[in-house]
Amino acid sequence: MSAELLDVPAAAAAAAPPHPLREFWTAFRANRGAVIGLAVIAAVLLMAALADLVAPHAPNLTNNDAFLRPPFWQEGGSLAYPLGTDAIGRDILSRLIYGARLSLSIGIAVVALSIVVGTMLGLVAGFFGGAVGIAIMRLMDIVLTLPSLLLAIVIVAILGPGLMNAMLAVAVVVLPHYVRIARAAVLSETAKDYVTAARVSGAGTLRLMLREVLPNCAAPLIVQASLGVSTAILDAAALGFLGLGAQPPSPEWGTMLADAREFVLRAWWVVTFPGLTILVTVLAFNLVGDGLRDALDPKLKR
Amino acid sequence: MLRFLLTRAALVIPTFLGITLVAFFLIRLVPGDPIETMAGERGIDPARHAALRTAYGFDRPVLVQYAIYLERLAHGDLGRSISTQEPVAGEFASLFPATVELGVCAILFALALGLPAGILAAVRRNSIFDHGVMGLSLTGYSMPIFWWGLLLILLFSVKLGWTPVSGRIDVQYFIEPVTGFLLIDSLLADEAGAFGSAVAHLVLPAIVLGTVPLAVIARMTRSAMLEVLGEDYIRTARAKGLPAFRVVALHALRNALIPVVTVIGLQVGVLFTGAILTETIFSWPGIGKWLIEAIGRRDYPVLQGGILLIGAVVMGVNLAVDLTYGLVNPRIRHTR
DSSP states (O other), rough: OOOHHHHHHHHHHHHHOOHHHHHHHHHHTOOOOHHHHHHHHHHHHHHHHHHHHHSSSTTOOOOOOOOTTOOOOOTTOOOSTOOOOOTTTBHHHHHHHHHHHHHHHHHHHHHHHHHHHHHHHHHHHHHHHHHHHHHHHHHHHHHHSOOHHHHHHHHHHHOOSHHHHHHHHHHHHHHHHHHHHHHHHHHHHHSSSHHHHHHHOOOOOHHHHIIIIIGGGHHHHOOOOOHHHHHHHHHHHHHTTTOOOOOOOOOOOHHHHHHHHGGGOOOOHHHHHHHHHHEEEEEEHHHHHHHHHHHHGGGGGG | OHHHHHHHHHHHHHHHHHHHHHHHHHHHHHSSHHHHHHGGGGGHHHHHHHHHHHHHTTTOOOOHHHHHHHHHHHHOOOOBBBTTTOOOOHHHHHHHHHHHHHHHHHHHHHHHHHHHHHHHHTTTSSSSSHHHHHHHHHHTTTHHHHHHHHHHHIIIIIIIEEEEEESSSSSOOOOOOOSSHHHHHHTTOOOOHHHOOOOOOHHHHHHHHHHHHHHHHHHHHHHHHHHHHSSSSHHHHHHTTTTHHIIIIIIIHHHHHHHHHHHHHHHHHHHHHEEEEEEHHHHHOOOOHHHHHHHHEEEEEEEEHHHHHHHHHHHHHHHHHHHHHHOOOOOHHHHO
């Protein structure tokens, strides 16, 4: 009898589950798309960090002898400007490389801002309910009802066009998603025994919110965050395209597209490459987001 | 069902009031007023400026302005545009069909490709076709549509010369608006040339606007079908010896459509965002372009009215989706 009892922990130890991180990595690695996405993101990050070393030219350096030069494989192109030049002789590749800094920081800053504010609002709405909770959720419903780009444009009109204001506008527009996820997670978690146990043992509301419940809402929030980076990059590029985001001569990808629009008939490359870069980057974040979802939250697996 | 209807409808009212608040006050935070903006660089005589402000009621306390606005709204009066002096409701009514025509064609395009692609991908799970559909739909979902529009113009309008670059119809045609939908009006007027021109103008914008919904619908259809195909009653149907097509098309699809219907409803808000960009690229004379221009002119009544009406449309569609949901899924009808 006692031997049996002693045996149990030993057997449990032998079959101990792998470390959560290792388990996560195994699940994530099984998704080929997610790994490719991660590699692309790493490459873009590296490109952004080492822009000064990698880029062949300065992003705003103009060359009066090389207006609208085609990419190197076309007639008239040269390896000095691998992806060609724009209408005032700036190297497109270099601008794209420097632009990666802007687009990545937009994506990350928007998500960081909206996830912090959104989670707080969601926690408050979920924990306190009542008038405060209703007010928060109604406000979020309103934001969700209005077309996101329209609202973002109005906010930019209030604050004035520019990179920072565009980031703020996008952050406001995506806020409801985080609030809803956090609130839903709070509502399902607070009903569980461990929260009751913590409350009974005297934990205050703040401790319950931040130490007990928040870590257990992390999975859906992380998934939303990685998908949110792609939305943020797309929305900010759209604002840039409408002339409301980063202002020229900034090499933000959407702004580059807006500049290039009038040359679409003469020079396909000034339009094609910035958009392609946006597409590939956004796609990479979406692939990783899908992979994260499958690895972190098997319930959501489709 | 009635109770469910009433609760849902009651929820709409505070949201609607909230939208009037947001629309009214947010617009007034934008620096510059419509009179200054209209005067432009030349500037305007301060006395005349003050007189005009009084005429439009902008000199009164904001809360009073809001109360007046709400009162007129209750009587169905959305005010007149400051720059054109036309009633906002009338302008909206004349432009809205253009956006709806574009949006409906975009959704039809998305459904026509997305549903079969999603169903086939689910039936042939893990085949090359499945991987292809999933890869393409994620690409479509990640597409910056303003760039996608430019690319399509570059290829089909510039290189191949198949489609026009912008607008709704060639200038030589004048079609008396009956429904406001050019495709229908040109058929009513029995002008084949005008109809052809309207179609040619519509194809690219509809594809551009339909790309993201297409991706979402294909993904959603696939995952819903996969779930349903694993159910016991599908196995039963197969065991009874029903042909595979019948099992998929009749038994599985009906239940798989439920989440798809919801997703299409949710796409309406997304569609408006896309319409703003698409209409800008293709100079499509619709609501999106109208509102963008109104922001530039600080045309308060147009913006308030436009935001409100769009909010109402989105809310109406969401409500309709909830109700359809009950129709296609009797289980929900009874549990709520």
